[in-house]
Amino acid sequence: MPVEASLSTEEQDFLRALSRVVVLIPRAFDSDLGREVEMSSSEFFTLMHLSEAPGGRLRMGELAAATALTLGRVTQVVTRLEAEGLVERRPCATDRRGHDTLLTAAGAERLAGARSHQIASVRRRIFDRLDGLDGLDLAACTEVLSRIGTDAPTPSPQTGRA
Amino acid sequence: MPVEASLSTEEQDFLRALSRVVVLIPRAFDSDLGREVEMSSSEFFTLMHLSEAPGGRLRMGELAAATALTLGRVTQVVTRLEAEGLVERRPCATDRRGHDTLLTAAGAERLAGARSHQIASVRRRIFDRLDGLDGLDLAACTEVLSRIGTDAPTPSPQTGRA
């Protein structure tokens, strides 16, 4: 319900900058990765999170949490990656409702080939733009970004995850 | 071309936080606005930028620059808004290739009705999450976000680094 409310100038500026970034960044990443390694950023990050998981193996829900994608979207991405032989679906040993996604050797290789392109893209689109920024505190920015977006009391590192 | 490259831990953390936000924020805004005022965030921001322009009037290309949307997408959004009577298309007086988009009275009214809902959404999804954050420097974050995303030498104040 709309209560009497407004944003400060500082808040408005932040909102505008953020609104711009959430449009520009996905376009930039998808464009760069698509052109150079024929992969969407969703696919790239899915492979990346799998490669970092113990055994290269994650449940669908864990993959959704890691990528911030919806479960439905994860299913679609995994289906596509599986069709390319980059991941495999395995029944979950402890819960027969669940499925594990497992990074294949081909998937690991594909990720390795994509990584340097992605790093170059990230440098060009992000960190190169911050060169010479006076008093840059990247960690402080990271903290801010880590907190926002959710509705619930932020399931940030540490804090109550129930 | 992939050169020898990598990201520092700080940079990786920033990238992860940013990647999460660019997925979460559009979903949150579109969900809130869609439920409460049946409008997408693209439509909302389009109306907002029009309302801030002199005469409530902007060229398609200016609208694209303001919203960071592509020209093709702006055409579609404006078409939809026009069908609802919230904006009007007018031939541009000085360049017959161009079209102005003009905010109507109905559009201004609709925007006014949506604004408080949007502010509530922004508070809930963003600024409430930052309450109690020690040493928060919102302006510094804004500066960082304002710089990233583009490919070209950043149309920011100062330097043009090739």
Next chain:
DNA sequence: TAAGATTGAAGGCTCAATCTTA
């Protein structure tokens, strides 16, 4: 030739409905 804008096809993402197992 190039710039402003539009269009249609294709792909990304969300959401609600559904199926299976706990």
Next chain:
DNA sequence: TAAGATTGAGCCTTCAATCTTA
């Protein structure tokens, strides 16, 4: 009943092709 996952319909967005006027 609820949780994990999948599916299909539909919207959002991009991209390349196209049309008109500079």
